Amino acid sequence: MIHRSFISVVLVLCTLSALLTGCWDTKDINKRLMPVVMGICKEKNQDYRIILQIPSPEKKGSQYMESSSATINNAVDNIRTKAEKSIDLLHIRLFLICEKTAKEDIGDIIDYAVQANDISIKGLLAIARGDFDEVIHHQLTANPELSSYDFFSEQAGWTPETTIVRLWEAYRDIQSYTQDMSIPILTKGTDTLYQFEGSAIMRSDKMVGEISSDEVLIYNVFQERYTGGTIEVADQSSVRIKKASIKHTLHWSESGPQLKSCIRLKVELLENKNEESEEQITRKLKDIIEKRAQKLIADLKNDKADVLAIGQLFRKKMNEEQIKDWKQHWFLTLDDEVTAEITILNSIYLKSPNKIKKPSQ
Secondary structure, X not given: OHHHHHHHHHHHHHHHHHHHHHHHHHHHHHOEEOOOEEEEXXXXXXXXXXXXXXXXXXXXXXXXXXXXXXXXXXXXXXXXXXXXXXXXXXXXXXXXXXXXXXHHOOHHHHHHHHHOOOOOOOXXXXXXXXXXXXXXHXXXXXXXXXXXXXXXXXXXXXXXOOOOOXXXXXXXXXXXXXXXXEEEEEEEOOOOOEEEEEEEEEEOOEEEEEEOOOOXXXXXXXXXXXXXXXXXXXXXXXXXXXXXXXXXXXXXXXXXXXXXXXXXXXXXXXXXXXXXXXXXXXXXXXXXXXXXXXXXXXXXXXXXXXXXXXXXXXXXXXXXXXXXXHHHHHOOOOEEEXXXXXXXXXXXXXXXXXXXXXXXX
């Protein structure tokens, strides 16, 4: 009996201990501020201006805290000093960098974020175009609790026509001889939180050009990240991409690298108001894809930035010196050809003059 009573007492004490621990954890959470967005912009005196966006259920929106200093770490420490609660950076999921700073150098920003013990390397990167304050402080009147991070969620405003790059990917690409990165560019939206304006072409840690919204499709296919989207084939017709894949054929001759890429798209017809035939739509879409790819690769060569990571495909065919010279020499001499193969999945429903007879007058 004594033994059973002792066990009962121990179980009761363990239960109470667990409950108390849970209470203390709740109090700790209530005493912390957990920002989800960090805005970063260099000022004229080269100080870093840091803005933290913190969800605020009480305000049904967000609160903002900011500071400036010669280093990002000092600016964050200044914010911590002013805050009435401790600040936990572990929940930061989006880093918004002003365009001016992106064109100068983002290396220090990436180094800080990756080396900080309390920041997740899965955080996303974006470049803010226009007035930095207006972009980062922008809230929708109809939905003020929507945060900047929510906009990049696949369940929210993010679409496959935009690029996605995470901190660890940015750190990898800055260090790489054979690939660069592309960071989404956004402005303040009207009906939506943000408006995407294509994507930045980064050469190492500097923005040197742009990919248009239309060309982002090609980028995502090369990255094998394209999961769907809509393309206007002509003024009166459009298709939805159901599946996209790419196959590369590589060769290294005496003159240098040669690449033949075949983009395969499986699409569904959405609109065909001009009642064009399957062959006409297929030909037009093929022409659109191939021209976009040719223009994008030409622009990347001009910018000496391999955001398509073509160098990674040839890495096993190069020696150490060739790898180091890829962006400055071999990428520029690349003999490339991109073709497209289009399959219309619902072609049986195409309304063309050859398939449907119009009623007699």
